[in-house]
Amino acid sequence: MTKLVDIQNLNVCFKGKRTVHALNDVSLAMEQGETLALLGESGSGKSVTLKTLLGLLPPKRTQIDGKIAVNGIDVMSLRGKALQRYRGGEVSMVFQEPALALDPVYTVGHQIAEAVMRHKGVNKAEAMSTALDMLDRVRIPSANRRLHTYPHELSGGMRQRVMIALALACRPRLLLADEPTTALDATVQIQILLLLRELQKEFGMGVIFVTHDIGVAVEISERIAVMYAGQIIEEGTTREIIRDARHPYTRGLLAANLHDVARGERLNAIPGAPPALEVRPESCPFAPRCPVAMAECRAALPPVFHPSDRRRVACLRAAEPIAAE
Amino acid sequence: MAVVETDPTDPRAAPDMAVAKPQGYWSGVMSRLVRDPVTMLCAGVVLALILAAIFAPFLGLGDPYKGSMIARLKPLGTAGHILGTDEQGRDMLVRLIYGGRLTLFIGLVPVVLAFFIGSALGITAGYVGGLTNTLIMRTVDVFFAFPSVLLAIAISGALGAGITNSLVSLTIVFVPPITRVAEAVTSGVRKLDYIDAARATGASAWTVIRVHVIGNVLSPIFVYASSLTSVCMILAAGLSFLGIGVRPPEPEWGLMLNTLRSAIYVNPWLSALPGVMIFVTSLCLNLLSDGLRSAMNVRD
Amino acid sequence: MSVTDTYTPVPDTGGPAQPLISVRGLQKHFPIKGGILGRMQGKVQAVDGVSFEVKKGETLGIVGESGCGKSTTAKLLIGLIEKDKGEIIFDGHALGERLSLKDLRRGVQMVFQDSYATLNPRLTILDSVAFGARVQGLDDPDDLARKMMDRVGLDPNRFAHRYPHELSGGQRQRVNIARALAMSPRLVVLDEAVSALDKSVEAQVLNLLSDLREEFGLTYVFISHDLNVVRYISDRILVMYLGEVVEVAPVDSIWSEQAHPYTRSLFSAMPAMDPDERTEEPPLAGDPPNPINPPSGCRFHTRCRFASAVCKERAPNLAGLTRRGDHLVACHLYDAGSGHPKAGQGVPK
Structure with missing residues (x-):
């Protein structure tokens, strides 16, 4: 079976007043129906990865090279109509701010039906009934009434539920979610996470969920890829990442979550801030902040270490037993 | 004392910033302006026009009022009259330079006055809010009911022709839009957290306005006002053209355009000259205000 | 001169026992x-x-x-x-x-x-x-x-x-x-x-x-x-819901046992950090109501599993728990005289 996502050696560089090497040699593979969390802090390249997958980056100011295949489709070669069919049909996206992503002048039902008509070529009545069905599926109470709000x-x-209904209306194989719960309240966030989990099972689609919150990643995903400075520095199943994080950055992030920190205890903060990526990293980008960095770390990019199948860590010291902290 | 990490790898604190460079805001604006060729060119043209206008009597030019019945409507390039002569045989070059005095004066002064009045009204309305805001802004809204050209004509018509009356009427025309822009940017700034933080120090409203509001609202208001200078100049010329502004025989571009109108079939290039001057000046003023806008943006 | 010397706060007046x-x-x-x-x-x-x-x-x-x-x-x-x-x-x-x-x-x-x-x-x-x-x-x-x-x-x-x-x-x-x-x-x-x-x-x-x-x-x-x-x-945590205080307690007390049904939901809504103990059931349905027209009585009653008639009518007072006096909660379940069918029993485990 073809891989759902196959990204190979993807490089994205923004040119402009300031050059930013947003993605540096990113490779990522996903099987059909998998849920992957892209975990990283601001500027780590997680949103850029999503945008590249959707072909949303402005071509004039962006230099992209590498290979991206989604369900066997070469995304970079898509143009015009084919690209439109791909977006929304094959892959769709849920954004952080549903208030900005939904068009304020059309009713909810109209927006969903419109997308269905465009992609499936059905008539208005059928599209509206699909829209109604979708609102039901995202557990919007009294969907019939909400259709016209x-x-x-x-x-x-509710808006985020509508956004999800809109994204799933054309049955995409891959759903991209860009921090869809960050702007929501805690009690609402967990509802949306559980909803996405159920819908993923129901529709059998693959999901890439971008987040900066490890807890959210644990709730939603089977696999986690940790990004730092435009690179994937560690990847594995959620269990592996939580129980046996190998990269010092991942371990720092886990500690910074404060889940099990006693009150008043000094936090093991990662010093410093991430690099600005004005130049392409030639050595481990985390080395300047790393508590266990060695001279070699500052000399060249670290080798990628594969402790097991589909598990990788980009760290020279990943194979060593972890020192007690 | 505990060691606090100071973001040693932070790129924004890269080596070039290791030495504090105490460059002020305005010197930063200047250095950005100097690097913008279009804006510099426009500034040069406007400056040249202003200098020529100020020093016109000392340039050894002829008398702008002295005509000649035999040398009327000479074409461009006539010996002794490079830009030809007008319908009364007066030298066009001299009259255009002298015309710049009045035109620029009437074009700039109302905007400057309106800038101060409008900013004061708008900042007060935006910062104080409530009833004060309602009173100021609703009054201003009344003026918006009339197109600016009509308003200028109406006020000038009521006051009568003359330079002072033109200045007054144009100032009244430009106060409302400047007030509205000032109020909008001020009430935007008023909502920001740093204003609350400043109020939380116990600073008086005036101190907060002086330190935290004016600096952040003045440049958008200034840029907006500078974009009005070209409109004002055109309106001033328009008033003269209609005969309710500057009166003949004063040299003024709008008035010259009017009087040369009848010669358009005899010597079209000649009659276009004052229009060209108005066009070039207002274009330069507009580009200059665009340049200022980008130079005043700290974020880039 | 160190920074501590330049720190000149307004002098204390009431002594340590007086709340700041x-x-x-x-x-x-x-x-x-x-x-x-x-x-x-x-x-x-x-x-x-x-x-x-x-x-x-x-x-x-x-x-x-x-x-x-x-x-x-x-x-x-x-x-x-x-x-x-x-x-x-x-x-x-x-x-x-x-x-x-x-x-x-x-x-x-x-x-x-x-x-x-x-x-x-x-x-x-x-x-x-x-x-x-x-x-x-x-x-x-x-x-x-x-x-x-x-x-x-x-x-x-x-x-x-x-x-x-x-x-x-x-x-x-x-x-x-x-x-x-x-x-x-x-x-x-x-x-x-x-x-x-x-x-x-x-x-x-x-x-x-x-x-x-x-x-x-x-x-x-x-x-x-x-x-x-x-x-x-x-040291202490205060929980607010729609403009009102629903619970105040020392951190350890509230962390080990959340008294108010809302606090309990809020805590359960925290994402799990353990892939084997993921949340299975959302603790609350729907969004918080709009503070423009908040519900009558206890403002949480529209989303509360334990709500009864009295919750709709009367707002509960903030009062100390019987076992722990410094743990305050505003809920009829803890007030024996509130008229709630399960008054005085607290939130069931």
């Missing part, structure tokens, strides 16, 4:  | 105006009858979801917005009686959530930090500002003449902290002060806040939506 009449959680 | 700040029956409703004539069309009941006190040297964490009134409470505490009703008493002196707004602001400062909006983009870092000292007419504000910058981990030689946009989020937040501390406050209100920061930077700032608290003997009111952060930094 405008986005501003809905609460934040 | 206490708030009684605080209320703030924002009118919603609409139409051409700006007639009042309703009001947001942002804060409604909130009472609590913060002891000297203590850190009180305030948690709750959007619209619960935690930020409004913060702004009321430093007098940035005017209260409709209620009392704010700082070290024994009531605001508006023996305490002027200016006095209050000498004692209380605020650190906002990091964003570009927290610092004046036109002022250098030094000017921003020194502004308060200059306003208060202190000696040599620049020197004080430099010392304070140094104390929060920003080298004054490198950063004094920078502008806010040249700094990273973590650095800007240090500036915000320095600006607040330059006023030598006794109470610092931190409104989502670390929420916008990346996790790794957040930990640095939390360490800094802990150090400063010790060094200057500060009292904090720490507002956040992140329960883990609040638990780490606070």
Whole structure:
């Protein structure tokens, strides 16, 4: 079976007043129906990866090279109509701010039906019934009535449900979610996470979920890829990442989550801040902040270490037993 | 004392910043302006026009009022009259330079006055809010009911022709839009956290306005006002053209355009000259204000 | 002269037993105006009858979801917005009686959530930090500002003449902290002060806040939506829901047992950190109701599993639990005389 996502040696560089090497040699593979969390802090390249997958980056100011295949489709070669069919049909996206992503002048039902008509070529009545079905599936109470409401009449959680219904209306094989719960309240966030988990099972689609919150990643995903400075520095199953993180950055992030820190205890903070990526990293980008960095780490990019199948860590010291902290 | 990490790898604190460079805001604006060729060119043209206007009497030019019945409407390039002569045989070059005095004066002064009045009104309305805001802004709204050209004509018509009356009417025309822009940017800034932080120090409203509001609202208002200078100049010329501004025989571009109108079939290039001057000046003023806008943006 | 010597807070008056700040029956409703004539069309009941006190040297964490009134409470505490009703008493002196707004602001400062909006983009870092000292007419504000910058981990030689946009989020937040501390406050209100920061930077700032608290003997009111952060930094936690306090308790007490059904839901909504113990059932359905027309009685009754008729009619009072007197909860389930069918039994496990 073809891989759902196969990204090979992807490089993305933004040119402009300031050059930013946003992605540096990113490779990522996903099987059909998998849920992967892209975990990273601001500027780590996680959102850029999503945008590249959707072909959303402005071509004039962006230099992209590498290979991206989604379900066997070469994304970089898509143009015009084919690209439009791919977006929304094959792959769709849920954004962080549903208030901005939904069009305020059309009713919720109209927006979903419109997408269905465009991709499936069905008539308005059929599209509206699909829209109604989708609103039901995202567990919107009294969906029939909500079909004719405008986005501003809905609460934040309801709007995000509508956004998900819109994204899933054309049955994409891959759903991209860009921090869809960050703007929501805690009690609403968990509802949306559980909903996405159920829908993923129901539709059998693959999901890439971008987040900066490890807890959210644990709730949603089977696999986690940790990004830092435009690179994937560690990848594995959620269990492996949580129980046996190998990269010092991942371990730092886990500690910074404060889940099990006693009150008043000094936090083991990672010093410093991530690099600005004005130049392409030639050595381990985390080395300047790393508590266990060695001279070799500052000399060249670290080798990728594979402790097991589909598990990788980009760290020279990943094979060593972890020192007690 | 505990050691606090100071982001040693932070790129924004890269080596070039290791030495503090105490460059002020305005010197930063200047250095950005100097690097912008279009803006510098426009500034040069405007400066040349202003200098020529100020020093016109000392340039050894002829008398702008002295005509000649035999040398009327000479074409461009006539010996002794490089830009030809007008319908009364007065030298066009001299009249255009002297015309710049009045035109620029009437074009700039109302905007400057309106800038101060409008900013004061708008900042007060935006910062104080409430009833004060309602009173100021609703009054201003009344003026928006009339197109600016009509308003200028109406006020000038009521006050009568003359330079002072033109200045007054144009100032009144430009206060409302500047007030509205000033109010909008001020109430935007007013909502920001640093204003609350400043109020939390116990600073008086005036101190907060002086330190935290004016600096952040003045440049957008200034840029907006500078974009009005070209409109004002055109309006001033328009008033003269209609005969309710500057009166003949004063040299003024709009008025010259009017009087040369009848010669358009005899010597079209000649009659276009004042229009060209108005066009070039207002274009340069507009580009200059665009340049200022980008130079005043700290974020880049 | 060290930075501690330049720290000159207003002197203590009531001794250690007197709360540094206490708030009684605080209320703030924002009118919603609409139409051409700006007639009042309703009001947001942002804060409604909130009472609590913060002891000297203590850190009180305030948690709750959007619209619960935690930020409004913060702004009321430093007098940035005017209260409709209620009392704010700082070290024994009531605001508006023996305490002027200016006095209050000498004692209380605020650190906002990091964003570009927290610092004046036109002022250098030094000017921003020194502004308060200059306003208060202190000696040599620049020197004080430099010392304070140094104390929060920003080298004054490198950063004094920078502008806010040249700094990273973590650095800007240090500036915000320095600006607040330059006023030598006794109470610092931190409104989502670390929420916008990346996790790794957040930990640095939390360490800094802990150090400063010790060094200057500060009292904090720490507002956040992140329960883990609040638990780490606070001594007591106050939970708000739609403008009201539903529970106040020492951290350990509330962490081991949440009394109010809402608090319990809020805690269960925290994502699990264990892939084998993922959440299976959302603790609450739907979004928090709009604070414009909050539900009658107990405001949580529309989403509460244990609600009965009495909850709809009468608002519960905040009262201590029988076993633990310092653990306060506002719920009919704990009040034997409330008329709730299960009154006095507490929330079932």
